[in-house]
Amino acid sequence: MRSRGIVVKFMSNVLIVEDSKTYERIRCYLRGRFKLQGLRPIVGDVVEYVKVSDAGVVESVLKRKNELPKPRVANIDQVVCVHTIKKPEVPLLMLDKLLVLVEEAKLNAVLVLNKIDLLDETDQDRKKSFIDTYSKIYPVVCTSTKTGEGIEELKNHFKDRLSVFAGPSGVGKSSLLNSICPGINLRTQEISEKIERGKHTTTAAELIRLPFGGFVADTPGFSLIEMDHIKPENLKLYFPEILENNKCLFKDCTHIDEPGCKIKELVKKGEIAVSRYENYLEIYREVSKQW
The missing domain is CATH 1.10.40.50 (Probable gtpase engc; domain 3)
Structure with missing residues (x-):
């Protein structure tokens, strides 16, 4: 009997599938025909599988409603773009390039201005300018993992949706995930004072189930956004x-x-x-x- 679930992690020919009814996570394998047909499931795919002993065998991959190419995640409801204007100061050009890719993929975006606890009086004009500019186009949430500001509002955006966390290294994506989902124990690292840029703390896309409903894909940080395919x-x-x-x-x-x-x-x-x-x-x- 076939069961249905969502791919939460993909490793070579092995998938970790979360059953849509029981929420049990099952190690699944692909039938040989997938390789012969050049089919490769990705994180976020909904699959049908048959359980065999303690493992499962994937029989089919259901049609995707959308797909984000880099990192490859399917059936996304929204991209949560994390930005900072201090430690590190991220150029708005990088954010706008990311938003171009989100729009190209026909996905919704939520903007998070993180680390607002670091902003002093001299930074308030930039904060106001950011909010005034982007809140006309996208939902904007100001957050601080130190004070807890904006965390509950951010949870409301994540609830019952499949979200992708995106943004350059060092803006606090992993820390935000730890705040909205305590106990997740994602690795976080301090920002290098010398280069004001974080090291990559995430190595592959993986879906994390949120206790209040929904999934989030924590994705590798990036510093270069490829735009060469856009006319x-x-x-x-x-x-x-x-x-x-x-x-x-x-x-x-x-x-x-x-x-x-x-x-x-x-x-x-x-x-x-x-x-x-x-x-x-x-x-x-x-x-x-x-x-």
Whole structure:
């Protein structure tokens, strides 16, 4: 008799599958035909399996509703993008590149501004600017694992959803997971004072069941986001504030130097953030070199 479950970890030809009814985690193996057909399940896949003794054999992989290519995770409800403006100070360009990939994959995003306990009076303007810029487009949660601020609000975003935690090394993803799910004991490391950049503390995507409902995939940190597959003319589709206000004189307006560009007018009026527009231009220049 076939049972159904979700792949929470994948190691070569061995999968760890959590049964959808009993929540039991079972070591499963793939039938030979999967390799012959070039089929490879990934974390987040829903599979049908047959239990044989203490193990299971995967019989089929159900159709995915979506897939994030890097790291490869299937059937995602949202990407939780973690950002910091101090220790480390992460460029907004890196966040906007990540959001482009999220939009390209047609996924929802939640933004977390972490380590707000480190911000002093001189940082408040940057904090306000961040919130003002991004809260018009995405849910924004300000958090601190030291004071507990924002943790309960963050739990509400995770509840009953399959979420991917994303962001560069050092922004506190593992510490946040430890805060929303005490006892998970994910490894955390101190930020190097010399380079203000964290070491990678996670080595592979793995689904973690949350006690209040839902899953989260803790994913490896990254410092380089690949954009070379994105066509320059499609970039405007991945900036929601540009897409929603695309009423320019020319339908194929790139919003750079064309006459009658409504987007540039909105930037001048302050209705579209200057930082977002400047990062759009920077990403456009970068991807244009690839085509």
